[in-house]
Amino acid sequence: MMGDRPSPPRAMSSAPTSSPSVDKVDGFSRKSVRKAKQKRSQSSSQFRSQGKPIELTPLPLLKDVPVPEQPELFLKKLQQCCTVFDFMDTLSDLKMKEYKRSTLNELVDYVTISRGYLTEQAYPEVVKMVSHNIFRTLPPSDSNEFDPEEDEPTLEASWPHLQLVYEFFIRFLESQEFQPSIAKKYIDQKFVLQLLELFDSEDPRERDYLKTVLHRIYGKFLGLRAFIRKQINNIFLRFVYETEHFNGVAELLEILGSIINGFALPLKAEHKQFLVKVLIPLHTVRSLSLFHAQLAYCIVQFLEKDPTLTEPVIRGLLKFWPKTCSQKEVMFLGELEEILDVIEPTQFVKIQEPLFKQISRCVSSPHFQVAERALYYWNNEYIMSLIEENSSVILPIMFASLYRISKEHWNPAIVALVYNVLKAFMEMNSTLFDELTATYKSDRQREKKKEKEREELWKKLEDLELKRGLRSDGIIPT
């Protein structure tokens, strides 16, 4: 329901109306809060043909039927649930919708607690029922400029049924009686492909269920694993290089996290390729903030499995370092710190030069959050110990920027943090620090001298020009 907004006062010089409790960031109210007043939009593409209303013959409850008859009843209920209802029309088939809902609920419970119900015939029926309900072309996004970070997502209208179908399917997969050897005839590559397409759903609840479903399938169907990995590969590559649109990146990355965690050593070449060719380029996408935490986790897991990957990973990040988006830069700095938290000292030495050249640039950034985040590295004990061991290499790289911003940065909080960092360096390696200070000062003086000489030269030229001008005018006779 639309909330009633207070009407603006009539007076000419009226104060602007502000909606209550609007979170102002930087003086501007957030788009998402403005939109929250609107009704949550729903959408669905489950349309059925206009025709007679759906009639389902009510079946008895499973618990009311003797055990030997339950499997058959189970199949009948599954078949009934294949019927799909139109939830966009909120008034149609209300009774039958409720019947299906309660049947689904019953099936969920049944699958959870029962024993001996899973016959071979049940498998195709289960898969058919699930397929009918969940596989559909996703509706196009309502607004063309759907911004995943700011806008409210469009929710799936048939969620009351859909949720139960997902719930049922998960319990089915997790059931003690479940046998992958039978199921794999029906849960095949085609099924997985359609499942993966659903990850583009705007409804986060659906994606969450899909995540669990795919995770279980990956775990139980060894023959499908390579296929799943390949398809996820394709999705990501399309996302990065073609469309930059896919809503389920975070969920897929979360699944990948649990897969990477379980990699056997030594790592297969295929996995290393995936890291370098897919995961690193994923960092370049504009909507990185939506899945960065999961992505960073995957990266760190890789490095914990195989530390020799550190160099290509960090070089990759440095290559794709954000140049125009400060929010992304802060994310990169966070990820880098997590990587450094687990880095081996021998690997650190290999990349310290390009790494600290970048950190030196970040520290001098006029964007105070970037500078602050970079300076905060010096509060990390492990990083400090690595810097200490290699201070003779790192200090010269950092020194000039640190010293300069201690004098020039506009933000006093940054200046205070720089003091902390300089002090740490002073304690680490006094001689080098003093040498660098001396060189810096003499360089500065030389620059000032040059600057002065240049100015004087220009002044001389100006004077010459004036004199020449006077002579050519003929005002002063030669």
Place this chain on the structure above:
Amino acid sequence: MRDLQGIDSLLLNELKSCCAKEYNFLPREAGLNLIEINAIHSGVSAKCRDGKVEELRSLTSFFGYRTQTFVQAVNLLDRFLTIMKVQPKHVPCIGVCCLHIAAKMVEEESNVSPTHELIRISQSRFTVSDLNRMEKIISEKLSVDPDMVTALTFLHLYHSAIGSLEEIPSIGRLEAQLKACLCRLVFSKAKPSVLALSLIAQEFEVLQSATLLKIIQQFQKHLKIGDSELLHWKELVTKCMMEYRSSECNKPDNKKLVWIVSRRTAQSLQTYHFSVPGLPTIPEMSWDESESEDSCEDLSSVDSSPCGSLGSDGEGAFFPSLFHH
């Protein structure tokens, strides 16, 4: 080359007159001894003083103050500590105050950092008015003389005297070494003329120039510095320099620095860690995955992915083999 005995007579006179004045600026030896033997909890200890001086050295460097500011500040601090019975908790205020007084005497007005900035950067707990009050006290108790004679004064004089006779490295290094020495209380017991000379002797020893040795002996003669005295301080200086040059990290002051970050950064630091995902780990089983009984529905030939098509599941390379360890 000038005759060895021609240490510039003007400089020599200057040296002698400084020598005469240096006693005025010496901290009381008895007081220094007291500090040395003080255990940490009963009054100001050597460790407390040294830690404070280290901090002043950092601040000097940070604010771009000259060495002279630092040296004078340390002198004021030492002299004050030896004539007043001071509680350790006041040492931070006294230290920063001395630095400020010295800066006002030595630096150009525009270069002197305002007191609130000084307090903010040094993460001190006292206020600007505390600092002002302390300044009055110190000025009353000590004769604050902008022309005070310190080891640096002598260092400069020695250096210019020698520099006109021999090729020597610049004074920058010597100044840095002096600053390092002054961070140890023991060197406040030395006469400035002796301390400066021992620094020079120690530094130029490596040059092994007979000429320099003779010049140093000349200084000794004119300023009445005994051999044993010079040797004693030279040894201590050498030891100190070894530690200064060593690559071991020196953290004298255990005061942990405060890292103040903005609210947004603090928030992002907290919410950052995606530590344990909700999904349990799926172990990879290499032998199972290479066999595939599902190759009948191999759709990889259908999709036009940039990766190229896959052979049977798990066996084909995903990418052309660019990447092999």
